[in-house]
Amino acid sequence: MASSAGHLPVMLDEALAMLEVRPGGRYLDGTVGLGGHALAILEASAPDGRLLGTDADPEALSAAGERLAQFEARATLRRCWLDQSAAVVADTDMAPLDGVFCDLGVSSMQLDIAERGFAIRVEGPLDMRMGPSDEREAVTAHEIVNEWPSTELANLIFEYGEERRSRRIARGIVERRPIATTTELAQAVVDAIGMRPGARIHPATRVFQAIRLEVNRELERLAAFLEQVRGMLRIGGRLVVIAFHSLEDRIVKRFLSEQSTGPTPSFRTLTRRVMRPTVDEIERNPRARSARLRAAEAI
Numbered sequence: 001m002a003s004s005a006g007h008l009p010v011m012l013d014e015a016l017a018m019l020e021v022r023p024g025g026r027y028l029d030g031t032v033g034l035g036g037h038a039l040a041i042l043e044a045s046a047p048d049g050r051l052l053g054t055d056a057d058p059e060a061l062s063a064a065g066e067r068l069a070q071f072e073a074r075a076t077l078r079r080c081w082l083d084q085s086a087a088v089v090a091d092t093d094m095a096p097l098d099g100v101f102c103d104l105g106v107s108s109m110q111l112d113i114a115e116r117g118f119a120i121r122v123e124g125p126l127d128m129r130m131g132p133s134d135e136r137e138a139v140t141a142h143e144i145v146n147e148w149p150s151t152e153l154a155n156l157i158f159e160y161g162e163e164r165r166s167r168r169i170a171r172g173i174v175e176r177r178p179i180a181t182t183t184e185l186a187q188a189v190v191d192a193i194g195m196r197p198g199a200r201i202h203p204a205t206r207v208f209q210a211i212r213l214e215v216n217r218e219l220e221r222l223a224a225f226l227e228q229v230r231g232m233l234r235i236g237g238r239l240v241v242i243a244f245h246s247l248e249d250r251i252v253k254r255f256l257s258e259q260s261t262g263p264t265p266s267f268r269t270l271t272r273r274v275m276r277p278t279v280d281e282i283e284r285n286p287r288a289r290s291a292r293l294r295a296a297e298a299i
């Protein structure tokens with residue numbers, strides 16, 4: 001996943017088409033990351049389109065800043081969590097927006113830097129925080145892995161990892177404590193449930209996903225963010241979300257189906273069926289494999 005191909009923005013053509021990016025448009029990219037999608041949005045909205053890019057991760061923002069420097073005042077970057085982005089938009093002169101975009105999950109940079117503790121196969125500390133390390137409220141992966149009671153750990157792995165063997169894994173982790181690094185955690189999982197020969201994904205993938213979602217409260221923030229989006233958009237403005245696993249996608253799907261039905265709908269769903277990347281794109285960029293795109297228009 002953390003290959004150089006991971007730097008390619010996922011489902012880019014589909015995202016631009018669904019956002020209906022146009023010259024002069026104003027857009028929010030709520031997970032600007034390394035600025036791949038943002039750059040394309042700025043190009044497609046030239047000469048005078050504007051983009052506000054936000055991200056929880058200060059390191060992502062500085063990478064995006066370098067990449068988007070050529071656009072000068074057309075690009076504005078701010079550090080915040082998704083569920084704080086409405087307040088940040090309100091603080092600019094950009095609302096109402098023509099489009100709101102997000103491409104959820106971890107960036108290839110976060111996976112590539114061992115110290116961030118996101119990668120299964122690279123030895124690093126158990127961290128997984130997307131936000132700045134001095135954020136007071138944040139728990140780290142280390143705390144969850146080493147301090148949570150076995151039952152709570154099992155529930156987390158079951159719920160956020162959608163992993164059936166959660167109890168066995170949680171017991172294996174507890175027996176192995178103290179666990180200091182990502183690779184030790186991955187090994188504890190392998191020892192608990194084994195390694196299927198020829199398996200496409202590492203057996204600890206779901207466990208890492210579960211811990212990461214909890215550390216960053218990603219699902220909670222996504223749901224809160226979606227509730228704020230209608231208030232940021234003009235009528236006819238577009239919402240486009242790329243999710244990478246069924247938990248995220250379910251939240252987007254439920255939100256859109258609730259908001260597009262009933263007596264006072266606020267969105268019209270544009271993707272009756274979820275959009276998936278083409279076989280070609282998956283070949284070029286394996287990270288795209290699990291992407292799911294949904295889009296809607298504000299009404």
Ligand SMILES: C[S@@+](CC[C@H](N)C(=O)[O-])C[C@H]1O[C@@H](n2cnc3c(N)ncnc32)[C@H](O)[C@@H]1O
Pocket residue numbers: 008009010030031032033034035036037038054055056057060080081082083103104105106107108130217218221222
């Ligand atoms: C997949 S990357 C985005 C990549 C970007 N579209 C690009 O082309 O370079 C996801 C980014 O979203 C950020 N992120 C994920 N969940 C977030 C949340 N709830 N609030 C703020 N940022 C979040 C991560 O820090 C990461 O930088």
